[in-house]
Amino acid sequence: MGRNVLMALVGIIFLFALAGCGSKSQEEVLKALDEKVDEMTGYQAKAKMTFRTGEKPQVYHVEVWHKQPSYYRVSLKNADKGQSQMILRNDEGVFVFTPALNKTFKFVSDWPKNSSQAYLYESLVKDILSDSKAKFKATDDYYVFETKTNYPNSEVIPTQEITLRKKDLAPVSVKVMDTDRKALLTVEFSNVEFNKKFDDDAFDTKKNMTGARLEVPTMAEGKEQVMAVMYPSQLPKGVQALEEKEVKGENGTRVIMTFGGKKSFTLVQEKADVLPATSMPVLVNGDPVDLGFTIGALTDRTLTWWYNGAEFTLASDDLTPEEMVMVASSVQEKAAK
Secondary structure, eight states, X not given: OHHHHHHHHHHHHHHHHHHHTTOOOHHHHHHHHHHHHHHOOEEEEEEEEEEOSSSSOEEEEEEEEEETTTEEEEEEEETTTTEEXXXXXXXXXXXXXXXXXXXXXXXXXXXXXTSOOTTOHHHHHHHHHHOTTOEEEEOSSEEEEEEEOOOTTTTTXXXXXXXXXXXXXXXXXXXXXXXXXXXXXXEEEEEEEETOOOOTTTTOHHHHHHHHHHHSOOOOTTOOOOOXXXXXXXXXTTEEEEEEEEEEEXXXXXXXXXXXXXXXXXXXXXXXXXXXXXXXXXXXXXXXXEOSSSEEEEOSSEEEEEETTEEEEEEOSSSOHHHHHHHHHTEEEEEEO
């Protein structure tokens, strides 16, 4: 009888051991992620990014090239609107190209180290490793982490769910959620190739500027367009719209909106200028910020971005950078003027 009980106990222990095979503890996964980022030479990734803050979702195709330690090439394309932008980081600095307008900005910035980036693998791993209270679960094929975010507007989107493939720790999806746990930004990775070998000139500034312009036609300068006026749907507490006026100019109508209350700011919208193809990069003493639907230029008191043929400038002495990004991210199309 004793022998049978012993055999049964051994069998149970064996079953538990088998059940544990293939699944690692949270600590083991964290260690493996740290080692993977430390050892990889770079990667190429493709993903679909869906931004849900307006009346209908905005879908972008994202392609990321990264070469250790600090070379980046991120291409963002919206097929519906013909929008295209590229972020490039190399030894010369950080650049943002908007080929439809022939605009190139050069930033004095530590991007992408200064905030979360949902489409950058090492940024996701950093968020996982730095959150001591991160939630963790393992399924048959995936590891799922829920962490806090490190976005400029993290009060609006405080949480993200990051899903990694078990077999190689590659990213599968990211859901960035608001305070009600609604996914406002979703990134779905379709392909990730670790330790990708890139050509020597893959991150060359001039080559990428030229390539970006060839892929997206420049907007016709003489083409008359009806500008759809856009409004922010999210404002800081105690702030409301005060006035909206139109000013006629040589390049069309400029719409100036003023907001006030506990804090004040001005939002200006006008038709974007198309620069000559030979234009030099404009130096910005600030940071590129991802607004979801476009990349903006953030300085101490202004946030400028371009979308659908229009240029927007948000200026304030009162708003924090986080509040400026929150307002800008919520600017959506409402009516045509």
